[in-house]
Amino acid sequence: xxxxxxxxxxxxxxxxxxxxxxxxxxxxxxxxxxxxxxxxxxxxxxxxxxxxxxxxxxxxxxxxxxxxxxxxxxxxxxxxxxxxxxxxxxxxxxxxxxxxxxxxxxxxxxxxxxxxxxxxxxxxxxxxxxxxxxxxxxxxxxxxxxxxxxxxxxxxxxxxxxxxxxxxxxxxxxxxxxxxxxxxxxxxxxxxxxxxxxxxxxxxxxxxxxxxxxx
Numbered sequence: 551x552x553x554x555x556x557x558x559x560x561x562x563x564x565x566x567x568x569x570x571x572x573x574x575x576x577x578x579x580x581x582x583x584x585x586x587x588x589x590x591x592x593x594x595x596x597x598x599x600x601x602x603x604x605x606x607x608x609x610x611x612x613x614x615x616x617x618x619x620x621x622x623x624x625x626x627x628x629x630x631x632x633x634x635x636x637x638x639x640x641x642x643x644x645x646x647x648x649x650x651x652x653x654x655x656x657x658x659x660x661x662x663x664x665x666x667x668x669x670x671x672x673x674x675x676x677x678x679x680x681x682x683x684x685x686x687x688x689x690x691x692x693x694x695x696x697x698x699x700x701x702x703x704x705x706x707x708x709x710x711x712x713x714x715x716x717x718x719x720x721x722x723x724x725x726x727x728x729x730x731x732x733x734x735x736x737x738x739x740x741x742x743x744x745x746x747x748x749x750x751x752x753x754x755x756x757x758x759x760x761x762x763x764x765x
Contacts (some may be wrong), residue, residue, distance in 0.1 A: 561595060561602045567611060575616060578603060579624045582713075587628030589635070589689045596681060597716055604720020614721055618714060625678075625709040629688040633701060636692025671704040678712035 557565045558581060566574050578599070585594040600621065607614040677687035691701055 558599075559595065561598060563602055563606050563611075567606075574612070575620055578617070579620045582621050582624040583628040583631075585628070586625055586684060586688070587631040589632060589685055591685070593682075596684065597679070600713060600716035601720035604717040604722075605724045607717070608721045608724020614717075618717055621717065622709055622713045625713055626706055629705050629709065630702070632685070632688035633692040633696075633698070633705075636689035637695065637698075638692075640689060640693040671700065674701065674704045675708035675711065678708040684712075 554566070554570075554577070558577070563574070566577060570577060581594055581599060582596070584591050585596050603612060603617055603621070604614075606612045607617055673687060674691060677684045688701075688705070
């Protein structure tokens with residue numbers, strides 16, 4: 551199991567396919583489900599895994615239709631499990647007290663609820679394309695008590711855009727020799743592009759804080 555986990559992190563599809571055969575579909579389903587469904591597992595590959603899966607579908611080693619369908623279900627199902635964990639258990643965890651003080655102040659919970667009430671649709675869709683954020687967003691939406699019907703609609707849309715865009719990108723570019731020969735570099739590039747919005751947001755917040763301090 552540890553060996554399998556290591557090969558998943560390294561996106562070694564060839565090893566997984568050689569050792570597990572068609573069970574690779576189940577493995578990929580579980581990786582996407584866990585990455586989106588369990589708030590404690592944000593480090594599993596997401597964007598790069600979808601792109602690589604598309605590459606292997608282009609070479610005929612995986613069935614594209616099966617891949618798209620299974621991974622889409624995994625992404626939506628995972629997010630919804632995460633949402634309900636946040637909705638049913640999240641507040642109980644946050645209401646725990648340490649030395650008589652709440653773990654999270656009520657005003658922060660109120661802000662979370664207000665944020666998802668105002669920006670929930672955009673946040674849920676955009677979060678799909680940002681590592682770590684896509685794992686925490688459904689949980690936060692649940693904690694923030696975002697209306698479930700609204701959440702589900704935009705979660706399905708976001709899941710569709712995420713799964714189909716990245717998997718099809720890998721599939722359509724799968725015949726490009728340079729990409730197939732430098733898949734490690736391509737995956738690193740995808741990861742960098744994925745986290746770029748977080749880096750920009752962090753730098754903006756630092757600059758704003760420094761400007762406020764100098765004013």
